[in-house]
Amino acid sequence: SQTIHQWPATLVQPVGSPLSLECTVEGTSNPNLYWYRQAAGRGLQLLFYSVGIGQISSEVPQNLSASRPQDRQFILSSKKLLLSDSGFYLCAWRAGGQTSNQPQHFGDGTRLSIL
């Protein structure tokens, strides 16, 4: 069966420091991968998605970036964190392909606090 791992679970970082959050998926090939942020409210904001290795699409301009160095690895990064980057970050995967009926499956999330 497929599993998704996301780490770290919690992170406290000072303003201006770099960031690296990692997400890996097991048990599937060529998944679509997603990074979301959930700020103080409850809405989910799509940040990045990837349909293949090295293919990254950004939904919201910001100081964050994403990379997909391997088929089942998705990394969220920043060179200099801002206070506004605080939030709950969720990674998700769905089966790749041409149909839109597949649900996305989410990791446990990373709670990021910027001081």
Added chain:
Amino acid sequence: AQKVTQAQTEISVVEKEDVTLDCVYETRDTTYYLFWYKQPPSGELVFLIRRNSFDEQNEISGRYSWNFQKSTSSFNFTITASQVVDSAVYFCALSDPGAGSYQLTFGKGTKLSVIP
């Protein structure tokens, strides 16, 4: 543009009461998919159900049931005999077949509190 509206921001019920969470969507697509997710206090989103646009049969899974009505663009979720473990934020979502990423458009969520 796709849109999902969950008008109920927060709902509180006493344990064993039934509760219905509303979801209204907008789309120009004739084929689309709707989803419900549960986010318990621990934070992870748990997939509950998927429904396609050409199947309007209601679905029941234990205490959960879903009522899909294409005529009113609604996909409501009912919990029967609610329990404390049902306390969570529930999200309704709509697929976007027009986008290469097969993105989901999420509603803002409904926070359900079940009081013992």
